[in-house]
Amino acid sequence: xxxxxxxxxxxxxxxxxxxxxxxxxxxxxxxxxxxxxxxxxxxxxxxxxxxxxxxxxxxxxxxxxxxxxxxxxxxxxxxxxxxxxxxxxxxxxxxxxxxxxxxxxxxxxxxxxxxxxxxxxxxxxxxxxxxxxxxxxxxxxxxxxxxxxxxxxxxxxxxxxxxxxxxxxxxxxxxxxxxxxxxxxxxxxxxxxxxxxxxxxxxxxxxxxxxxxxxxxxxxxxxxxxxxxxxxxxxxxxxxxxxxxxxxxxxxxxxxxxxxxxxxxxxxxxxxxxxxxxxxxxxxxxxxxxxxxxxxxxxxxxxxxxxxxxxxxxxxxxxxxxxxxxxxxxxxxxxxxxxxxxxxxxxxxxxxxxxxxxxxxxxxxxxxxxxxxxxxxx
Numbered sequence: 001x002x003x004x005x006x007x008x009x010x011x012x013x014x015x016x017x018x019x020x021x022x023x024x025x026x027x028x029x030x031x032x033x034x035x036x037x038x039x040x041x042x043x044x045x046x047x048x049x050x051x052x053x054x055x056x057x058x059x060x061x062x063x064x065x066x067x068x069x070x071x072x073x074x075x076x077x078x079x080x081x082x083x084x085x086x087x088x089x090x091x092x093x094x095x096x097x098x099x100x101x102x103x104x105x106x107x108x109x110x111x112x113x114x115x116x117x118x119x120x121x122x123x124x125x126x127x128x129x130x131x132x133x134x135x136x137x138x139x140x141x142x143x144x145x146x147x148x149x150x151x152x153x154x155x156x157x158x159x160x161x162x163x164x165x166x167x168x169x170x171x172x173x174x175x176x177x178x179x180x181x182x183x184x185x186x187x188x189x190x191x192x193x194x195x196x197x198x199x200x201x202x203x204x205x206x207x208x209x210x211x212x213x214x215x216x217x218x219x220x221x222x223x224x225x226x227x228x229x230x231x232x233x234x235x236x237x238x239x240x241x242x243x244x245x246x247x248x249x250x251x252x253x254x255x256x257x258x259x260x261x262x263x264x265x266x267x268x269x270x271x272x273x274x275x276x277x278x279x280x281x282x283x284x285x286x287x288x289x290x291x292x293x294x295x296x297x298x299x300x301x302x303x304x305x306x307x308x309x310x311x312x313x314x315x316x317x318x319x320x321x322x323x324x325x326x327x328x329x330x331x332x333x334x335x336x337x338x339x340x341x342x343x344x345x346x347x348x349x350x351x352x353x354x355x356x357x358x359x360x361x362x363x364x365x366x367x368x369x370x371x372x373x374x375x376x377x378x
Contacts, residue, residue: 003029003030003031003034003122003123003126004034004105004106004107004126004129005034005035005036005103005104005105005106005107006031006034006035006036006105006106006107006108006109006122006125006126006236007035007036007037007038007100007103007105007107007108007109008022008035008036008037008038008109008111009038009040009093009096009097009099009100009108009109009110009111010038010039010040010093010096010110010111010112010113011039011040011041011042011090011092011093011096011113012039012040012041012045012049012113013041013042013044013045013046014045014046014049014113014294015046015048015049015052016039016048016049016052016053016056017052018111018113018114018115018116019037019039019052019053019056019063021116021117021118022037022111022117022121023056023059023061024117025117025119025120025121025122026061026122029120029121029122029123031122032060032061034105035061035062035122036062036063036064036100036103036105037056037061037062037063037064038063038064038065038096038099038100039053039063039064039065039096040065040066040071040092040093040095040096041065041066041067041068042068042087042088042089042092043068043087043088044088049065050065053065064099066095066099068087071092071095074095074098074099075095077376078098078369078372078373078376079369079372080369081366081369081370081372081373084249084366084369085249086249086251089249089250089251090232090247090263090264091247091248091249091250091263093110093232093247094246094247094370097110097242097245097246097247098373098374098377100239100242101239101242101374101377101378102377105239106128106129106238106239107122107125107126107128107129107236107237107238107239108236108237108238108239108241108242108245109121109122109125109235109236110232110233110234110235110236110237110245111232111233111234111289112231112232112233112234113294114291114292114293114294115191115233115234115289115290115291116289116290116291116292117287117289117290118192118288118289118290119286119287119288119289120286120287121189121287121289123287124187124189124219124236124286124287125187125189125236125287127184127187127236127283128184128185128186128187128236128237128238128241128283129184129238130183130184131183132181132182132183133181133182133183133184133281133283134179134180134181135179135180135218135219135220135221135283136177136178136179136180136215136216136218136220136221137177137178137179137180137220137221137222137223137224137281138175138176138177138215138220138221138222138223138226139175139176139177139178139223139225139226140173140174140175140223140225140226141173141174141175142168142171142173143173143225143226143227143320144164144165144168144171144173144226144227144228145173145175145222145223145226145227145228146158146160146161146164146228147161147188147190147228147229147284148160148161148195148197148209149213150190150212150213150214150215150284150285151190151191151192151195151209151210151211151212151213152209152210152211152212152213153195153207153208153209153210154207154208154209154210155207157205157207159195159197159201159205159207160197160201161195161196161197161228161229161231162196162197162198162229162231162261162262162265162305163198163229163231163262163265163268163269163312164228164229165312165313165316165317166309166313167313167317177215177216177220180221180223180281182221182279182280182281183279183280183281184221184238184280184281184282184283185237185238185240185241185275185278185280185281185282186230186235186236186237186238186241186271186272186275186280186281186282186283187235187236187237187282187283187284188222188230188234188235188282188283188284188285189234189235189236189285189286189287189288189289190209190212190234190284190285190286190288190289191209191233191234191288191289191290191291192209192210192211192212192288192289192290192291193208193209193290193291193292194208194209194291194292194293195207195209195291196231196233196291198301198305198309199261199296199298199299199301199302199305200302200305200309202296202298202301203298203299203302209291212285212286212288214285214286215285218285218286219283219284219285219286220283220284220285221281221282221283221284222281222282222283222284224276224279224281225320227269227272227316227319227320228284229265229268229269230264230265230268230269230271230272230282231264231265231268232247232264232267232268233264233289233291234287234288234289234291235268237271239378240329241271241274241275241329242374243329243330243333243370243371243374243375244270244271244274244275244329244332244333245267245271246267246270246366246367246370247263247264247267248262248263248264248266248267248270248363248366249263249362249363249366250262250263250304252359252362253355254307254310254311254351254355254356254359255307255350255351255353255355255356257303257306257307257310257351258303258304258307259304259307259308259359260301260304260305260308261301261304261305261308262305262308262309262312265308265312266308266363269315269316269319270333270336270367273319273322273324273336274324274329274332274333274336277324277326277332278328278329278332307351310349310350310351311347311351311352311356314347314349314352315347318343322336322339322343323339324336324339330371330374330375333367333370333371334367334368334371336367337364337367337368338364340360340363340364341360341361341364344356344357344360344361345357
């Protein structure tokens with residue numbers, strides 16, 4: 001299989017130094033001509049980013065960095081969706097996802113601006129275009145697999161990726177591996193240095209990821225009956241999957257608690273549900289990025305994450321059992337939106353009031369508008 005064209009999408013309010021490593025890696029892998037980069041700035045982004053993008057362009061790279069005004073003009077052609085993308089939010093990466101659909105790229109590579117390329121990034125992410133790949137697939141007796149078990153953690157604590165359900169963290173599931181062949185449509189790259197953990201873990205048990213521990217020397221498939229959270233930090237997907245990868249909007253109060261920092265976790269779970277329904281595969285492991293986290297106030301992060309953790313607990317008990325319909329990704333995603341609407345009325349508990357249910361109905365409205373926008377493009 002020839003190397004497919006790749007489109008990197010990232011948001012940033014930094015000066016763009018992250019681009020150097022991805023450009024250097026593209027030249028090392030010989031994929032520069034097939035690479036496009038879309039950087040989505042925001043109102044807080046410094047002018048230095050635009051200077052950096054000009055420098056990258058002068059090196060012969062295809063890079064776009066639309067101003068906020070240009071982004072707003074672009075969104076207007078998508079009707080209601082234009083009103084659903086807030087400023088000063090990583091939700092604006094949705095603009096980059098839509099723009100990537102207008103390219104000839106088969107691979108969408110979503111990165112965060114603190115994840116640095118240190119390995120064969122493009123070769124590994126190209127796996128999402130494989131219609132027949134054979135790898136060991138992990139199957140868990142409780143349907144959950146901890147990606148952090150694939151990392152050498154120091155100190156030697158057991159930690160779990162951000163978004164992993166708390167009601168599963170005290171269990172020790174039996175893991176089995178068997179060789180399976182399938183069509184890959186998502187690739188989850190892991191992270192060294194500072195793994196993707198929630199604020200509770202960073203406050204209680206901060207760790208470092210010193211190395212990647214590949215299973216039998218390589219990456220794995222996530223079993224079709226086995227789940228794990230997926231973020232936007234170092235994740236590749238086939239362009240067909242973009243219609244399921246809407247970055248969920250945060251910033252609402254749920255039962256008096258603000259929600260933040262889990263938009264990518266919600267989107268990862270929703271997209272994962274669609275991949276499993278379609279019978280396609282999720283590859284986990286490489287490429288491994290060097291995650292040098294931007295400055296964080298973990299107490300403030302916890303305030304934003306807590307409501308998301310609470311609503312995810314019942315959702316993640318229900319989602320693996322949800323019955324979806326559709327024979328393509330767009331229809332499957334719409335079926336999932338309908339299923340969420342029907343299910344949230346049954347959730348009860350401290351955080352589940354009418355306003356919380358209304359938030360999820362708003363989410364499913366955005367999901368449907370997202371499908372409309374993606375269909376309008378392709």
